[in-house]
Amino acid sequence: MKNEIKIFSPATVANVACGFDVLGFCLDSVGDDMVIRKTDKKGIHITKIEGFDLPYETELNVAGVSALAMYEATQPDCGFEIEIYKNIKPGSGIGSSAASAVGSVFGMNELLGRPYNKTQLTQFAIKGEALASKCEHADNLAPALFGGFTLVKSISPLEILEIPTPDNLYATIIHPQIEIKTSESRAILPKKIILSDAITQWSNLGSLIHALHTNNYDLISKSLHDVIVEPHRSKLIPHYNDVKTVAIKAGALGCGISGSGPSIFSLSKGVETAQNIKNAIEEVYSKTGIEFDMHISEINTEGVKKIN
Amino acid sequence: MKNEIKIFSPATVANVACGFDVLGFCLDSVGDDMVIRKTDKKGIHITKIEGFDLPYETELNVAGVSALAMYEATQPDCGFEIEIYKNIKPGSGIGSSAASAVGSVFGMNELLGRPYNKTQLTQFAIKGEALASKCEHADNLAPALFGGFTLVKSISPLEILEIPTPDNLYATIIHPQIEIKTSESRAILPKKIILSDAITQWSNLGSLIHALHTNNYDLISKSLHDVIVEPHRSKLIPHYNDVKTVAIKAGALGCGISGSGPSIFSLSKGVETAQNIKNAIEEVYSKTGIEFDMHISEINTEGVKKIN
Missing domain, CATH: 3.30.230.10 (Ribosomal Protein S5; domain 2)
Incomplete structure (x- = not known):
């Protein structure tokens, strides 16, 4: 050995x-x-x-x-x-x-x-x-x-x-070089949430699990929404909404906060779309004056x- | 035609x-x-x-x-x-x-x-x-x-x-002949819920969807828990906890309120276990003085x- x-x-x-x-x-x-x-x-x-x-x-x-x-x-x-x-x-x-x-x-x-x-x-x-x-x-x-x-x-x-992971799924990641304190990203979350929002969230999660099992990219896209955490934590990430808007416009199936941030992930079908998303986000973020780096990756x- | x-x-x-x-x-x-x-x-x-x-x-x-x-x-x-x-x-x-x-x-x-x-x-x-x-x-x-x-x-x-529905899945239903007003079963639910409970709930739902896709009865059982609604609505159904206890003991994968009640469902693998659950619930409920009827059904x- x-x-x-x-x-x-x-x-x-x-x-x-x-x-x-x-x-x-x-x-x-x-x-x-x-x-x-x-x-x-x-x-x-x-x-x-x-x-x-x-x-x-x-x-x-x-x-x-x-x-x-x-x-x-x-x-x-x-x-x-x-x-x-x-x-x-x-x-x-x-x-x-x-x-x-x-x-x-x-x-x-x-x-x-x-x-x-x-x-x-x-x-x-x-x-x-x-x-x-x-x-x-x-x-x-x-x-x-x-x-x-x-x-x-x-x-x-x-x-x-x-x-299961669909065959041709790619992630595009932007990491804005800012620091978010764990204590702050936790404190910003509410202890209680509205029941109807929770239902929306678990409906989306159930749907996403089904979509991953059935290779259904359209349903992956429809499921990748976060009504609970994103509205709060996205405030800690400068230009979050701009990133999300251009990513979706460039073909992302969905876009969200990676972990507790500050990185933002997009998912897409195929490496070409992932590259288009990277280009679109780069164009937006290079104007912000904030240092950042980006990655494209197939799901491992x-x-x-x-x-x- | x-x-x-x-x-x-x-x-x-x-x-x-x-x-x-x-x-x-x-x-x-x-x-x-x-x-x-x-x-x-x-x-x-x-x-x-x-x-x-x-x-x-x-x-x-x-x-x-x-x-x-x-x-x-x-x-x-x-x-x-x-x-x-x-x-x-x-x-x-x-x-x-x-x-x-x-x-x-x-x-x-x-x-x-x-x-x-x-x-x-x-x-x-x-x-x-x-x-x-x-x-x-x-x-x-x-x-x-x-x-x-x-x-x-x-x-x-x-x-x-x-x-997808696993092959050998059966439901046992008890319908206690009581009336629950829709207004009451709605009013008893909280408008807001604790975030950590919501996470437990969506984890269970995601897990149940995965279990149904993979024919995993053990995981179906581990997923069939309701930490949000059952604690409130079960109070409206007489002897709910007794029914649940004997159903699980008789081999039910899980047990819960059907819709907004008063019916209670159990799920089980195989018709024999479904019958055992029916017998166990009948024994308990026949002592309550409340009229009830029961059904066993394969998932249609x-x-x-x-x-x-």
């Missing part, structure tokens, strides 16, 4: 308009690279971090904490070194901490001969995610581990459903994976 | 626990019989009503109003007589008015050579349903017309999704249909 593995741990989009707190999907062209290495020296050691300035102390590092959770449960006869080549900016809203949390446990599991299934790996990764987001949630972890679209039916007990149906 | 058609218009269960206001399914062993007859005499005439005491005046009868809506849109060179052999008690919570509303337009459509599709027929039937329930809704109409499980994604524009995947 090899003693070292190089992996790609993908960025992810959580919430997905009508699926607040439960739905997510996995990206393919954006993610972190990580190297996990089996060592004679016991324990978890982070030996390299490139890309962003993150703590080397295992207990303070998301990848370290999830690795520790698995390590303590497993008590293997070895230790692990972790190298992190971070491409996903922390706080961008496309699952940066989830990628780190998932990468270490996925790599260790491979090196140990796969003692754990993906749901069990999610359990360990939740511990790392909790370090970053102060609560245990899996809406980025699940798509990062399983790929495609996932629905986290419940956290306790952890139940993750793999929803594999999730975190070994690379050569 | 024949001038007369005899049809079976089925009872239906709306809401289905987590699917409040959007989901419904169709029953097979309970429903109304109707005869629709083409006549030289113009207009819609209700010529016979058996089973329950309902108005003969077309404009005051649910079947008459939906028939009129279709008749006025179509302006055919003939009239129609409607005979209603009503088996579904009005106010029982299993779509009595929907069966009437659906039956007349389905029968007329057959006699006219099917000028309308089922969604169009639903549009006409909504007018009849509105006479009974004072609002335009389709959560009983849709399963009565399409059969199986349906999700009414939206009323305006009307969009009905046909969700065809909906309203012609009979010989």
Whole structure:
């Protein structure tokens, strides 16, 4: 068995308009690279971090904490070194901490001969995610581990459903380089919502799950609406409505806040439309004076994976 | 073309626990019989009503109003007589008015050579349903017309999704012979609900749609929970919790209020379990002193249909 593995741990989009707190999907062209290495020296050691300035102390590092959770449960006869080549900016809203949390446990599991299934790996990764987001949630972890679209039916007990992904579905992501504090994006949400709005939201989510099962792009489009969270959180993202308007005009099936923002995702049928959406958003956002970057990605149906 | 058609218009269960206001399914062993007859005499005439005491005046009868809506849109060179052999008690919570509303337009459509599709027929039937329930809704109409499980994604524009039905799914229905006023069952619902409860509800609905697509009985069971409406409306149904407890103990996948009650549905895998549930509920309810009747039915995947 090899003693070292190089992996790609993908960025992810959580919430997905009508699926607040439960739905997510996995990206393919954006993610972190990580190297996990089996060592004679016991324990978890982070030996390299490139890309962003993150703590080397295992207990303070998301990848370290999830690795520790698995390590303590497993008590293997070895230790692990972790190298992190971070491409996903922390706080961008496309699952940066989830990628780190998932990468270490996925790599260790491979090196140990796969003692754990993906749901069990999610359990360990939740511990790392909790370090970053102060609560245990899996809406980025699940798509990062399983790929495609996932629905986290419940956290306790952890139940993750793999929803089919239509063949030709692409995401266009804009990440405006602003900071939204997690505390602020939480505080802005109402504790109570109007029942009729909730009905609209669950009708859309039920409909989206059906649309993904039936490859129905038109219905995906009709379902990608968020009447609960977007009206509040979109205020925290400058020029959100302009982005959404041009994305839809350029052919997007739908458009929404990625996670708790500030990134904004659009979904589209085919890479050409995804490119048109990128161009249209770029034109709008380049006039705002706010730095931003953009990604186009096919939906990644594999999730975190070994690379050569 | 024949001038007369005899049809079976089925009872239906709306809401289905987590699917409040959007989901419904169709029953097979309970429903109304109707005869629709083409006549030289113009207009819609209700010529016979058996089973329950309902108005003969077309404009005051649910079947008459939906028939009129279709008749006025179509302006055919003939009239129609409607005979209603009503088996579904009005106010029982299993779509009595929907069966009437659906039956007349389905029968007329057959006699006219099917000028309308089922969604169009639903549009006409909504007018009849509105006479009974004072609002335009389709959560009983849709399963009565399409059969199986349906999700009414939206009323305006009307969009009905046909969700697959697992092979061996049975419903057990108890109808306690009490009256719940529609006004009361509406007034008891809160206008606002807690966001975290709404998330639980839409997670369950998304999960149920996925479970129906994947024939996953275990997941159907885990999804059939209603944290929004049941806590309020169940108070209007005597011994509701006892019924639910014994139904689950007897093997029900889930149990909930049918429509706005007072009927209670259980779903189960296989007719034997459905029978066990019926026996268990009968044992409990026969001690309450409240009159009741019960039905066991396979899920009807065809909906309203012609009979010989």
